[in-house]
Amino acid sequence: MTLLEAVDVTVRFGGVTAVGAASLAAAAGQVTGLIGPNGAGKTTLFNVITGLQRPTRGTIRLAGEDITGRATHERARRGIARTFQRLEAFGSLTVRENVLVAAEIHRRHALRRSRRQQAPARVTDRLIERVGLDAYADRPADTVPTGIARLLELARALALDPRLLLLDEPSSGLSVAETESFGDLLRELAGEGRAVLIVEHDMDLIMRVCDRVNVLNFGAVIASGTPAEVRADAGVQAAYLGTAA
Amino acid sequence: MSGLIAFTVLGLVTGAGYAVAASGLVLTYSTSRVFNVAHGAIGMVMAFLCWELTVQRGLPGWLAVLLVVGVAAPLLGAFAERVMMRHLAGAPEGTTLVVTVGLLIMLIGAAQAIWPATARPVEPFFGQRGFRVGSAFVTYHDLVMVAAALVVAAGLYSLLSRTRIGAAMRASVDNRELLRLYGARTSLVSALSWAIGAALAALAGILLTPVVGLSYFDLTLLVISAYAAAVVGRLRSLPWTFVGALLLGLAQSYAVGYLPPTEALSGLRAAIPALFLFAALLLSPQATLRVGQIKGIAGVPVPPARRALVSGVLLVGAAAAASFALPAAQNDQLALGFVYGIVMLSLVPLTGYGGFVSLTQLTFVGIGAVTVARLGTASPLGLLAAAAVAALVGALVALPALRLRGLYLALSTLAFGLLMDKLVFQSSLAFGFNGSLSVPRLAGLRGERAYVMVCAAAFVVVGLGVLALRRSGYGRILLAMRDSPAGCATLGLNMRWTRVRLFALSAGIAGFAGGLLGGLRQTVAATDFQLMGSLPLLLLAVVAGVTSVSGAALGGMALMLLPVLASAFPALGGLVYLLVGVASVGLGRDPNGVVSHLFKLGRRREHWRPAPARRPPSSASTEATRVSSAEAEQSSTENNSGAEHSGTPALPLRGAGVNR
Numbered sequence: 001m002t003l004l005e006a007v008d009v010t011v012r013f014g015g016v017t018a019v020g021a022a023s024l025a026a027a028a029g030q031v032t033g034l035i036g037p038n039g040a041g042k043t044t045l046f047n048v049i050t051g052l053q054r055p056t057r058g059t060i061r062l063a064g065e066d067i068t069g070r071a072t073h074e075r076a077r078r079g080i081a082r083t084f085q086r087l088e089a090f091g092s093l094t095v096r097e098n099v100l101v102a103a104e105i106h107r108r109h110a111l112r113r114s115r116r117q118q119a120p121a122r123v124t125d126r127l128i129e130r131v132g133l134d135a136y137a138d139r140p141a142d143t144v145p146t147g148i149a150r151l152l153e154l155a156r157a158l159a160l161d162p163r164l165l166l167l168d169e170p171s172s173g174l175s176v177a178e179t180e181s182f183g184d185l186l187r188e189l190a191g192e193g194r195a196v197l198i199v200e201h202d203m204d205l206i207m208r209v210c211d212r213v214n215v216l217n218f219g220a221v222i223a224s225g226t227p228a229e230v231r232a233d234a235g236v237q238a239a240y241l242g243t244a245a
Numbered sequence: 246m247s248g249l250i251a252f253t254v255l256g257l258v259t260g261a262g263y264a265v266a267a268s269g270l271v272l273t274y275s276t277s278r279v280f281n282v283a284h285g286a287i288g289m290v291m292a293f294l295c296w297e298l299t300v301q302r303g304l305p306g307w308l309a310v311l312l313v314v315g316v317a318a319p320l321l322g323a324f325a326e327r328v329m330m331r332h333l334a335g336a337p338e339g340t341t342l343v344v345t346v347g348l349l350i351m352l353i354g355a356a357q358a359i360w361p362a363t364a365r366p367v368e369p370f371f372g373q374r375g376f377r378v379g380s381a382f383v384t385y386h387d388l389v390m391v392a393a394a395l396v397v398a399a400g401l402y403s404l405l406s407r408t409r410i411g412a413a414m415r416a417s418v419d420n421r422e423l424l425r426l427y428g429a430r431t432s433l434v435s436a437l438s439w440a441i442g443a444a445l446a447a448l449a450g451i452l453l454t455p456v457v458g459l460s461y462f463d464l465t466l467l468v469i470s471a472y473a474a475a476v477v478g479r480l481r482s483l484p485w486t487f488v489g490a491l492l493l494g495l496a497q498s499y500a501v502g503y504l505p506p507t508e509a510l511s512g513l514r515a516a517i518p519a520l521f522l523f524a525a526l527l528l529s530p531q532a533t534l535r536v537g538q539i540k541g542i543a544g545v546p547v548p549p550a551r552r553a554l555v556s557g558v559l560l561v562g563a564a565a566a567a568s569f570a571l572p573a574a575q576n577d578q579l580a581l582g583f584v585y586g587i588v589m590l591s592l593v594p595l596t597g598y599g600g601f602v603s604l605t606q607l608t609f610v611g612i613g614a615v616t617v618a619r620l621g622t623a624s625p626l627g628l629l630a631a632a633a634v635a636a637l638v639g640a641l642v643a644l645p646a647l648r649l650r651g652l653y654l655a656l657s658t659l660a661f662g663l664l665m666d667k668l669v670f671q672s673s674l675a676f677g678f679n680g681s682l683s684v685p686r687l688a689g690l691r692g693e694r695a696y697v698m699v700c701a702a703a704f705v706v707v708g709l710g711v712l713a714l715r716r717s718g719y720g721r722i723l724l725a726m727r728d729s730p731a732g733c734a735t736l737g738l739n740m741r742w743t744r745v746r747l748f749a750l751s752a753g754i755a756g757f758a759g760g761l762l763g764g765l766r767q768t769v770a771a772t773d774f775q776l777m778g779s780l781p782l783l784l785l786a787v788v789a790g791v792t793s794v795s796g797a798a799l800g801g802m803a804l805m806l807l808p809v810l811a812s813a814f815p816a817l818g819g820l821v822y823l824l825v826g827v828a829s830v831g832l833g834r835d836p837n838g839v840v841s842h843l844f845k846l847g848r849r850r851e852h853w854r855p856a857p858a859r860r861p862p863s864s865a866s867t868e869a870t871r872v873s874s875a876e877a878e879q880s881s882t883e884n885n886s887g888a889e890h891s892g893t894p895a896l897p898l899r900g901a902g903v904n905r
Contacts, residue, residue: 050735076737088732090725101721102736109737120718160736 003028003195004049004164009058011044011219018044020219021058026164026195031186033206033227034199036216037239042199043085045216046166049197050082051075062164077111081162083153085169085199091142095133095152098141100124102159110160123159131155131185147173158189165189167198171205183209207231215239251381252502253495258387260494261394262453264487266467267474268397269445271486273322274475276414276438279330279341280652282604282659283349285468287443288450290352291318292464293360295451296367306370314447322443323436329829330439331432337727338652339602343787346604346780347829353461353777362461369455390452394487397445401483404441414438462777463515469663472656473522479529480652493521512667519660519667526645526657553712553794557705560798564701568694576693577765578805583700584762586801589786590707590794591754594714596783597792599747600727602655605662606782609635609752611774612665613759614684615675618769623688628760635756636749643748647741654744662776670771681770684763700761704801707754708794723747781807788828 004026011019019041026032034042047053049060051072060068067075090098103120118126128137131151136144141152150170157165167186171179179202186209190196200206206213207227214224217239223230230236270284281287291313298309325348333341375384405411413434449471450464457463470493477489497517504513548556564583568576588610595601603609613631620627642661643654671678690696714720726733726740733740763769785804790796 052731052734071739072731072734073737073739076735080735082735084732088729088735090728090732092724092728093721097721098725101718101725104718105722105733105736105738109739156732156736 001028002026003063004197005059005061006045006049007059007061009045009048009060010056011041011048011053012056017219019048019055022216022219022221024214024221024224026197027211028163028195029190029193030211031190031196031198031209033210033213034197034216035201035203035206035213040216041219042216043168044219046082046168046197046199049166050080073109076160077109079110079160079163080166081157081160081164082166083150083157083168083170087146087149087153089141089149089152089156091140093141094138095141095144095148096124096128096137098152099127099133099155099159102156103127106160120159127155127158131158132181145173147175147178150174162194164195164197167196167200169199169201171200171202179205248502250379252498254378254381254383254387256495256498257491258383258390258494259453259456259497260491261390262449262456263467263470263474263493264394264490265390265397265445265452266449266471267478267486267490268401268483269442269449270468270471271475271478271480271483272401272414272445273438273442274480277326277330277435279333279345280338280480280656281348281442282342282345282468283325283352284442284446284471285450285465286349286352287318287321288446288453288467289461289464290321290356291443291447292450292454292459293356295447296365296454296459297360300365310448310451313451314444318443318447319440322439322441322446325443326436326439331435337600338650339596339600339655340787342602342604342652342655343784344829346784349465350781350784350829353465356461365459367454367459386452386455393448393452394490397448398483398487405483410434410437465777466515466663469522469660470518473518473525473660476522476525476529476653489525493518496521512671516664516667519664522657522660523645526649526653529649529653547712547715550712550716553709556795557709561698561701561705564697565694568697573693576697578809580693580697580700580765581762582802582805583697583704584758584765584801585782585804586704586798587700587707587758587761588755588782589789589791589797589800589804590704590711591751591758592783592786592791593711593794593797594720594723595747595751596787597796598715598720598723598727599744601651601744601747602658602783603748603751603779604655604659604783605665605776605779606751606755607774607779608662608665608776609639609755610759610762611670611675611769611771612638612752613756614763614769614774615670615682615759616756617760617763618682618684621685623685625687627685628687628757631760631763632753632757635759636753639752639755640745640749642752643745647744654748659776662779665774666771666776670774676769676771679771681768682763683768684766686764686767696765700765703757703761704798707757708797711794784829 002025005023006025007023008021009019009023010017010021022041022045024032024034024045034045036042044053048055048058051067051070051074055068058068059066062075062078062080065078067078070078090101093101100120103123107117107120128134131154133148133151133155136148136152141149144152150173154167154170157167171182174182183205186196186198190211198206198210210227212224213227213230215222215230215233215236222239223233223236225233266284266288270281273284274280294317295309295313298304298312299306304312329344329348330341333344369384369386370389371385373384375382375387377383403411405415410433413431414437449467453467454464457467471490474490474493475486477492478485478487497514500517501514564579567579571579588606591606591609592603595603612635613628616631616634617627620630622630642658645657670676676682686696687699690699722733722738722743725736726738726743730740759774762773766773782804785807786797786800789800789803791800
């Protein structure tokens with residue numbers, strides 16, 4: 001079932017078109033990849049989906065509802081959560097408090113809750129353990145390594161029990177082995193019925209965990225399909241290797 | 246009809262003066278990202294200097310203006326940038342504001358020390374000579390003002406669009422580091438923008454002196470007019486800033502010309518910039534959340550509840566002991582220190598936790614005092630009413646700037662303070678014109694000692710409340726909001742109402758303190774709660790440590806002691822201002838204030854710990870940080886995942902073998 005639809009999204013900054021009529025979809029229960037060279041507009045698209053950037057044109061729908069005019073916090077309350085490429089962890093709170101504050105906000109404000117909602121403190125404990133942050137739980141967030149801070153943002157996003165999870169380059173800063181288990185976690189999250197949309201430069205990870213992959217180049221979606229299809233696409237190869245398309 | 250033309254001409258001329266001031270403000274802000282609250286104060290000091298050169302030293306007017314605008318002001322601007330502001334690039338907005346407040350206080354202190362208060366009439370250039378345009382009389386001075394605005398507009402346009410350094414100035418807004426990589430000298434760019442900004446402030450100050458008067462405070466408050474104009478250009482666009490300045494000049498001129506000159510409206514002229522500002526803020530489009538802001542103020546550790554309680558009891562005990570040791574008159578001073586401490590506590594959630602700045606906290610104190618006085622009650626309920634009324638007004642102040650960034654909110658409080666000074670506190674609603682009110686003390690209290698105890702206990706109760714707030718979910722939200730607004734929004738938090746509640750809370754605490762202060766003084770007047778008094782209060786609060794309750798206690802006592810010291814040792818005079826200024830320079834490096842250093846001294850050893858390497862979370866997670874090197878080595882060989890990583894993953898592996 002398609003959960004997120006971004007239709008003909010265009011973003012212009014002055015004369016520069018960051019995203020040009022890009023469309024993509026993410027289905028519940030699937031991991032959808034979004035790849036492309038630096039500056040292709042991936043993060044801008046994430047900002048449009050979460051409402052941090054107003055699109056020049058285009059529509060965002062979540063489960064059929066048009067949310068294009070909704071504010072960021074209203075979208076979050078409808079079940080969209082994200083992590084940031086440039087980290088937005090709450091530096092003066094501890095790792096644990098970062099997750100806790102998210103769980104508390106969720107409990108107070110979410111429009112969509114699961115039937116048996118647990119206390120924020122319990123949700124936090126469970127997530128800290130699940131993502132593997134136990135050793136860092138009581139450290140201030142601005143003192144942990146980048147990779148840990150990314151996991152922290154993931155745990156924080158999961159505290160919202162999101163339907164749609166947007167991950168912006170989550171594996172950078174993780175070791176090879178950490179990335180490996182991170183991929184397993186992504187599959188688990190999709191298995192819980194969430195739609196996971198991931199921007200990533202690690203091609204091994206993308207090919208391993210994604211059900212579908214969209215390729216963005218100069219703000220346009222130039223290919224989409226299964227990982228195998230995309231890998232074989234001549235246009236994609238050109239975009240990545242720089243030969244004439 | 247002839248009146249209309251005359252008022253229009255007057256409005257445009259004043260607007261031209263505002264345009265000069267506002268363009269300097271916008272230039273400095275947009276190139277250095279530091280909003281210079283002291284912009285008007287620079288203009289004030291330079292106007293005084295110009296008066297000194299012409300009237301005292303007998304220099305011809307043109308030469309004095311040239312020396313001041315061309316040499317003295319740019320030097321002052323570049324010096325301020327070099328000493329105070331350079332380290333602030335990328336500092337939190339609240340810190341940069343407070344440091345410029347420090348500069349403002351220093352400049353006023355210096356001006357008062359060099360040029361003691363006395364009447365100094367200032368003649369316009371060319372005296373009253375001028376010419377007629379239809380029915381309106383235009384002096385040559387007016388003409389000079391308009392010409393100056395035009396020259397400034399043309400000059401800035403060609404500087405920014407036609408020169409290399411101008412391009413660098415525009416670029417430095419976006420990315421300083423990147424600009425440095427391209428070989429631009431960012432420090433030069435920043436110093437130049439401050440020099441030009443100060444020169445424009447000086448020019449505006451000198452030109453507007455015949456209109457405003459050569460006054461320490463009125464010229465300093467020029468920054469509000471300049472800011473009001475700049476808001477029309479959203480602190481970015483110079484053309485729109487000029488439009489805003491002209492509109493403001495016209496609005497002021499028409500208001501003076503056409504509104505009935507009643508006593509209640511006597512302060513209207515001065516209040517127009519504030520009203521104009523609120524209107525402009527309401528019409529401003531919603532600010533977008535910026536991603537990737539610089540953040541991270543390491544907070545002072547929050548003491549456990551039990552220890553805080555014990556400290557509180559000890560503090561009340563110490564206050565009791567001191568009140569018996571001191572004579573009655575000094576007991577009032579001691580109580581005042583605690584009351585100021587409560588005012589500073591009101592800044593702890595707002596500024597210390599939330600990162601917002603209120604430049605006019607004394608105004609809320611005044612509202613509290615007026616409430617108790619008007620109710621005329623000696624019951625403790627009067628204090629609660631004071632808190633409630635102040636909280637309500639605080640929420641109203643936060644509303645217009647609700648959709649905008651923190652900087653706008655802070656500067657709205659400045660305008661609000663001015664509005665209250667000039668319109669409300671002077672009206673029959675509050676103190677009346679130059680009037681005062683008597684405030685009853687709490688019933689059942691005999692003598693100064695009892696009041697000291699009450700104030701100390703009130704400080705402790707509010708302090709414990711603030712600490713409880715920090716530990717609560719709301720406290721976490723405040724810190725989260727300060728660290729990353731974008732992060733908060735993506736978690737589903739509507740920050741507008743969180744902000745309004747925060748502002749109301751802070752104003753409420755200040756209003757409560759106001760009720761106590763009223764009872765302490767027993768007679769209060771508008772002059773006790775002026776905007777200009779709020780600035781040293783904010784500065785001392787931040788210098789002492791606005792992130793902690795002990796900082797508030799220290800700051801309160803310091804604020805009470807400063808005037809005592811100054812009158813006991815008159816020779817210190819300006820030195821006090823200088824010290825405050827020097828302390829504010831230090832804020833750029835450590836926003837937690839003096840108290841945090843005291844904390845650090847006591848806890849240096851306790852906190853010392855080797856930088857933890859990334860360790861695997863073993864199943865017994867408490868031991869994870871103490872994995873022996875042998876274990877770590879072993880896990881790295883097992884892992885065999887490349888030379889650079891020597892730890893097992895932070896993610897627990899769920900039976901996923903490493904097979905490649």
